[in-house]
Amino acid sequence: MKYFFLFLWQLPQHILAGVLILLTRARYTHTVRWCNRWIRVYRTARANGRWGISLGFFTILDPAFNQVTERHELGHGVDSCRMGPIYLFWVGFWSALMHNLIGSRILGRGYEWYYTRRVEARADRYGGVVWHNGQRVLANASELTPDNCQNLV
Numbered sequence: 001m002k003y004f005f006l007f008l009w010q011l012p013q014h015i016l017a018g019v020l021i022l023l024t025r026a027r028y029t030h031t032v033r034w035c036n037r038w039i040r041v042y043r044t045a046r047a048n049g050r051w052g053i054s055l056g057f058f059t060i061l062d063p064a065f066n067q068v069t070e071r072h073e074l075g076h077g078v079d080s081c082r083m084g085p086i087y088l089f090w091v092g093f094w095s096a097l098m099h100n101l102i103g104s105r106i107l108g109r110g111y112e113w114y115y116t117r118r119v120e121a122r123a124d125r126y127g128g129v130v131w132h133n134g135q136r137v138l139a140n141a142s143e144l145t146p147d148n149c150q151n152l153v
């Protein structure tokens with residue numbers, strides 16, 4: 001019942017995920033248990049211009065992306081679960097429009113700038129991604145906090 005409610009709560013994300021999976025001919029690769037939910041991970045059929053997106057119970061990624069990006073997207077998925085229908089507007093506005101399109105692609109801001117924006121840093125935190133020597137890596141067990149949902153994985 002709780003899962004059904006969460007499915008409805010995130011219905012706009014699930015509809016968009018279905019459309020994107022069809023349009024990009026994304027293929028299912030695996031299912032991850034993250035933050036007490038089952039997330040189905042898909043990879044687009046071809047390189048998609050390096051975007052990944054988390055939409056409710058679905059994560060869709062460029063095939064070139066590594067596990068750090070997958071975990072970052074799973075972190076966005078926590079926001080999707082919490083925000084429900086406003087996720088597309090809030091995270092979509094900040095992450096996709098302001099940070100990715102305008103900040104990175106138009107203004108040419110770098111990797112560090114992008115991943116230190118509030119919405120992106122929160123996705124890293126929820127996904128268990130940390131900074132080591134200027135690079136984002138998967139947190140080891142001692143670096144995880146309850147925020148990383150490690151107790152629910």
Ligand SMILES: [Zn+2]
Nearest residue numbers: 076095120123
């Ligand atoms: Zn992000």
